[in-house]
Amino acid sequence: MKRVVVTGIGMINALGLEKESAFRDICAGKTGVDKITFFDANEFPVQIAAEVRGFDPLSVVKDAKEIKKMDRFIQLGLKAASEAMQDAKFEKFDAYSFGVSSAAGIGGLPNIEKNSVACVTRGPRKVSPFFIPSSLVNMLGGMVSINHNLKGPNLSSVTACAASTHAICEAVKSIMIGEASKMLVVGAESAICEIGIAGFAAMKALSNRNDDPSTASRPFDKGRNGFVMGEGAAALVLEDYEEAKERGAKIYGEIIGFGESGDAYHITSPTLDGPLRAMTKAYEMAGRPIIDYINAHGTSTPVNDSNETKALKTLFNNQVPPVSSTKGQTGHCLGAAGAIEAVISLMAMRDGVMPPTINQIEKDEDCDLDYVPNVARKADLNVVMSNSFGFGGTNGSIIFKKVN
Incomplete structure (x- = not known):
């Protein structure tokens, strides 16, 4: 089997419009969680989220007419993908052996909401002809492939909050078996809209600390009472190790293990x-x-955090390495979370720093690991793990190793 390495990364989330500023603020313990501005949430039981602010889709979509053909999750994904491709610094590549593996948990929910309302209130003729293609999850990969002329395998994962971790796994498999020599993985999500917030709130999945947004997401803390929805995207360029080495590529890490269940x-x-x-x-x-x-799934929900803690203690026989969840900073970006947290893990390994789990206020007896509480920690990181678990009982875990 071929070895697979990461040679380019990109990220956009509520902390920053590109990877370096976002990662810096994540490590500084800042949060992007605040009052919702995308719509009037005053009558909603949950009024907070981690929105990406200041993003101009024209920064990645040069023709304004094209913007209406893609939902916001696709726009965010294009931004992360462009950054990752620029970071990989290709002089040339074989388009036919360069594929895409994209992911989202929900896809174009704002467009689904908008066009459903238009259909019901104003009639079927008011539904946009771009409604369907702008909302499909796999159109993220389609748009990315068009933008970068990637003609290899074009795959898409739609497995809730494990989606983009699974997209990484699928890309690795494609390279390992020789189906492609390079893969661009893109995970993106933007579901902060009326029906998205209302739906998750109805499930009692979201934190309702509306008066204290900055401490609403509290992974592994005793007072955690639900996750905070975030939005964003991340991308990783994966390559056959031998080809990456031959072209002198910068290597962030090798993918040495992955698991799905x-x-x-x-x-x-x-x-x-x-x-x-x-x-x-x-x-x-x-x-x-x-x-x-370990960058944990760590959603700030009562069940997930204690369950993940128990699973880690079982795997490592109670000798668990330091763990943190960065969702207190970014919010829970649903299907994009795995890709975002994979990029965070690689940057942590690059810079020798463990990002903190913020809002560690009161210890929980069921969550008794070293969660790197509140303040980032310098450390020599050679091997890191990232976890993602999703509704429907779908799970993914991936392990990166520094290549010396």
Whole structure:
């Protein structure tokens, strides 16, 4: 099997419009969570989210007429993909062996909402001809492939909050078996709209700390009461190691292990078994290395955080390395979370720093690991793990190693 490395990364989220500023603020313990501005949320039970502010779609879509053909999640994905491709510094490449693996959990929900309202209130003729193509999850990969002339495999993962971790796994498999020599992975999500907030709020999944947005997301803290929805995107350029080395590419890390599993248990409540098996598969594939840091799924929900803690303690026989969740900073970006957190993990390894879990206010006896509380920590990181778990009982875990 071919070795697979990461040679380019890009990221946009509520902390920054590009990877460096976003990562700097994540490590500084800042948060992008604030009052919702995208719509009037005063009558909603949840009025907070982590919005990407100041993003101009014309920064990546040069023709204003094209913007209406794509929902915001696609626009954000194009931004991250462009940054990753620029970062990879290709002088040339074979388009036919360069593929795309894209992901979102929900896709064009704002456009679905907008056109549904138009159809019901104003009639079917008021539905946009771009409604369907602008909303499809796989159109993210379609638009990215068009923008960068990538004619290899064009794949799409729609597995809730594990989607973009699974997209990374699919891309790795494609390179390992020789289906492609390079893959651009893009995960994106933008579901902060009336129906998105109302739907998750109805499930009691969201934090309702409307008067204190900055501390609403509290992964692993005793007072956690739900996640805060975020939006954003991230992209990773994956390459066959030998080709990357031959062209003198900068290598962020090698993907040495990944694991996927299903709970087969409940549509929203996790099991210990499912996440544990995904992590175990990744760990065994990687050769059971010493892991220096784990970027947890860590949603700030009562069940997930205690469950993930138990799974980690089981896997590492109670000798768990430092763990942090960066969702207190970025919000939970749903299907984009895995890609965003993979990029964060790679940058943490690059810079030798473990991002903090912010809003660690009161210890929970069920969450008793080292969560790098509140303040980032310098450390020599050679191997890092990133976890993602989704509704429907779908799980993914991935392990990166520094290439010396």
